[in-house]
Amino acid sequence: MWRDEAATWQAAHRPLAEIGHMVGQVDIVHGLYYAVMHGVFAVFGDSLVTLRLPSVLATAAACGLTALVGARLSSRRVGVGAGLALAVVPAVQEHAQEGRPYGLVLAFVVLATWLLVGALERPHSRQWAGYATAVLIAALLNWFSLLAVVSHGMTMVYVRPGRTRLVRWVLAASGAVAVALPVILASRAQASQVSWIHPLGWSTVLGVLITVTIAALCARLPLARVSDSVREEVPHARVNLATVALPLCAVPQVGLALISLVKPLYITRYVLFAYVGLALLIGALLATIAARLRAHARVLLPAAVALALLALLPIELRLRTVESRVDDVLNAAATVGQVRDSADGVLYIPAARRDTALVSPREFTGLRDLALAQGPVESGTLKGIEAEPHDIERAMLATRRIVLVTDPELRQAGTARDRAKQRVLDEHFVRRSDSIERGRRVSLYERREPGRPTTMAVHLDGAPAASV
Numbered sequence: 263m264w265r266d267e268a269a270t271w272q273a274a275h276r277p278l279a280e281i282g283h284m285v286g287q288v289d290i291v292h293g294l295y296y297a298v299m300h301g302v303f304a305v306f307g308d309s310l311v312t313l314r315l316p317s318v319l320a321t322a323a324a325c326g327l328t329a330l331v332g333a334r335l336s337s338r339r340v341g342v343g344a345g346l347a348l349a350v351v352p353a354v355q356e357h358a359q360e361g362r363p364y365g366l367v368l369a370f371v372v373l374a375t376w377l378l379v380g381a382l383e384r385p386h387s388r389q390w391a392g393y394a395t396a397v398l399i400a401a402l403l404n405w406f407s408l409l410a411v412v413s414h415g416m417t418m419v420y421v422r423p424g425r426t427r428l429v430r431w432v433l434a435a436s437g438a439v440a441v442a443l444p445v446i447l448a449s450r451a452q453a454s455q456v457s458w459i460h461p462l463g464w465s466t467v468l469g470v471l472i473t474v475t476i477a478a479l480c481a482r483l484p485l486a487r488v489s490d491s492v493r494e495e496v497p498h499a500r501v502n503l504a505t506v507a508l509p510l511c512a513v514p515q516v517g518l519a520l521i522s523l524v525k526p527l528y529i530t531r532y533v534l535f536a537y538v539g540l541a542l543l544i545g546a547l548l549a550t551i552a553a554r555l556r557a558h559a560r561v562l563l564p565a566a567v568a569l570a571l572l573a574l575l576p577i578e579l580r581l582r583t584v585e586s587r588v589d590d591v592l593n594a595a596a597t598v599g600q601v602r603d604s605a606d607g608v609l610y611i612p613a614a615r616r617d618t619a620l621v622s623p624r625e626f627t628g629l630r631d632l633a634l635a636q637g638p639v640e641s642g643t644l645k646g647i648e649a650e651p652h653d654i655e656r657a658m659l660a661t662r663r664i665v666l667v668t669d670p671e672l673r674q675a676g677t678a679r680d681r682a683k684q685r686v687l688d689e690h691f692v693r694r695s696d697s698i699e700r701g702r703r704v705s706l707y708e709r710r711e712p713g714r715p716t717t718m719a720v721h722l723d724g725a726p727a728a729s730v
Contacts, residue, residue, distance in 0.1 A: 267313060267362065299313070317360055317366065320365040324368045333346070335502060344545030345545070350574065360374060367534065368405070370403065370654065374396035379501065381431070397434070402445060473540055474511060483543075483547060484550070507540075510542075512539070534711065548562065590699070591618045592621065599622075605629060605664060607630040613680070617645060620644075633654045634646050659690060665706055668702075669701070693707050
């Protein structure tokens with residue numbers, strides 16, 4: 263289990279009332295997802311399969327819906343190609359196998375797009391109600407999905423579908439946004455939850471530019487710009503694959519990148535649904551290649567998917583190895599279990615590493631949390647509230663052996679509490695064992711005795727560590 267999944271695991275095990283209280287203090291943007299997973303755990307039991315299966319099913323549904331959108335806007339060949347293209351995108355595959363809400367967001371954004379296209383073809387109140395509902399659910403799962411609504415707005419501006427359709431879209435979209443607005447406003451008070459996001463790097467900017475450029479080039483293909491079936495049914499509506507897919511690909515990525523120039527927020531998973539637009543246009547490219555080569559789609563599409571998988575094989579293999587994840591909380595908890603009998607207390611630097619114990623409490627049996635003042639339940643938070651620095655120091659000095667759970671590389675402590683922990687360890691303790699695996703470090707410290715010589719720490723596997 264990885265660090266991000268640990269938050270879901272912890273929250274989903276709480277009663278709904280506690281989940282409601284907790285999201286009022288922290289992580290409100292994931293409140294709906296935690297409630298859904300609470301129900302899933304109650305029905306199917308708690309396991310890694312149960313944790314990740316909703317993401318797998320949602321991503322599979324997203325691929326199927328993408329195929330339907332492509333078929334409706336262009337042709338069946340384009341639709342099948344688009345669905346297959348989305349399935350082989352590495353980022354989509356990565357989040358399809360994680361117990362986080364992004365696969366579900368992807369599915370509901372594609373559903374909203376499909377309903378929008380349907381409403382433009384055959385306007386009906388049920389279509390618009392369904393669209394508003396899909397947009398709202400996606401927003402409650404992660405409100406960055408509202409960038410898809412902006413892309414839909416650009417589609418509507420270009421299509422010029424008529425006053426009635428335009429008014430209905432505005433009512434549906436604004437209604438969904440209005441209902442989600444309290445969550446958006448409340449999340450601003452929890453901005454510290456995303457304070458770890460780094461400013462835009464050149465690799466991110468280059469990735470966005472390449473993706474949008476490929477989409478823009480594919481949007482010029484005839485199959486992306488012409489839809490005979492739609493024109494016959496709605497002759498005044500200029501809706502086609504390009505008008506739907508290009509904004510869906512470009513607006514979320516470029517929009518979040520521009521926002522990140524002011525406040526760093528760009529993470530690929532926040533705009534994962536933008537790959538739907540890219541996949542739709544790649545579907546048009548594949549169908550165009552098939553037509554020019556006079557190859558049957560049943561031959562070309564499987565061949566194209568096979569070539570794509572072969573080209574992406576190194577990435578695909580890496581995604582499915584433990585080395586691709588650097589925050590394995592279960593492995594760290596098992597390491598703590600090996601040394602807990604020789605220790606009296608445990609510390610976490612930073613405090614967020616307490617998720618190691620919250621996911622696997624049995625491995626920490628008998629260890630006193632030396633820094634904890636209030637547990638997660640009574641504090642209404644994910645990981646609890648720590649005591650004041652002087653109280654933490656007093657508890658540490660009253661303990662002979664301490665287990666420390668931290669990051670592989672010791673960084674400068676970011677809080678007064680963490681600085682106090684590190685200072686007391688450096689001044690009064692000696693590290694006796696050390697284990698670094700899969701993004702977590704577990705060390706055993708012993709109280710230094712006056713006059714006793716300092717010895718070399720030893721890794722839990724027997725290899726020598728750095729001198730202390």
